[in-house]
Amino acid sequence: MTSGHPLPQGREPTLTIAEVxxxxxxxxxxxxxxxxxxxxxRVGRTTGNQRRYDAADLAWLEFLLRLRETGMxxxxxxxxxxxxxxxxxxxxxxxxxxxxxxAELTDRIRALRRSARALDDKIDYYERLLAETQPGSEDxx
Numbered sequence: 468m469t470s471g472h473p474l475p476q477g478r479e480p481t482l483t484i485a486e487v488x489x490x491x492x493x494x495x496x497x498x499x500x501x502x503x504x505x506x507x508x509r510v511g512r513t514t515g516n517q518r519r520y521d522a523a524d525l526a527w528l529e530f531l532l533r534l535r536e537t538g539m540x541x542x543x544x545x546x547x548x549x550x551x552x553x554x555x556x557x558x559x560x561x562x563x564x565x566x567x568x569x570a571e572l573t574d575r576i577r578a579l580r581r582s583a584r585a586l587d588d589k590i591d592y593y594e595r596l597l598a599e600t601q602p603g604s605e606d607x608x
Contacts, residue, residue: 482520491528506548537572
């Protein structure tokens, strides 16, 4: 991640906030919120103080989106981001956190599959019921 200060020579980020918003599906406001909430470190700025994101920023945002999509809370995402900012000393904590989240996700997937099967059973029931009650559904032979 880049700091909130102008970038040194040779480390020019390539994406504006509009380009990152388009690529990630996050709004400009959400990107700013993520920065303010500590989910992302302050991104690089141009001399005109416009945010500029580099490939590492984009990769991190995409990972945050996966965490969010899998149901991780903002508070846990913030905790993970804080651990990440501490560097290698926090690798074990980050691994434990991701393992726990993965286990929770696996449980939710199992529950969703059970719910999907129950819905499929109910759909089948109503389709059979509807077919039995429609005129002309009787076997002509």
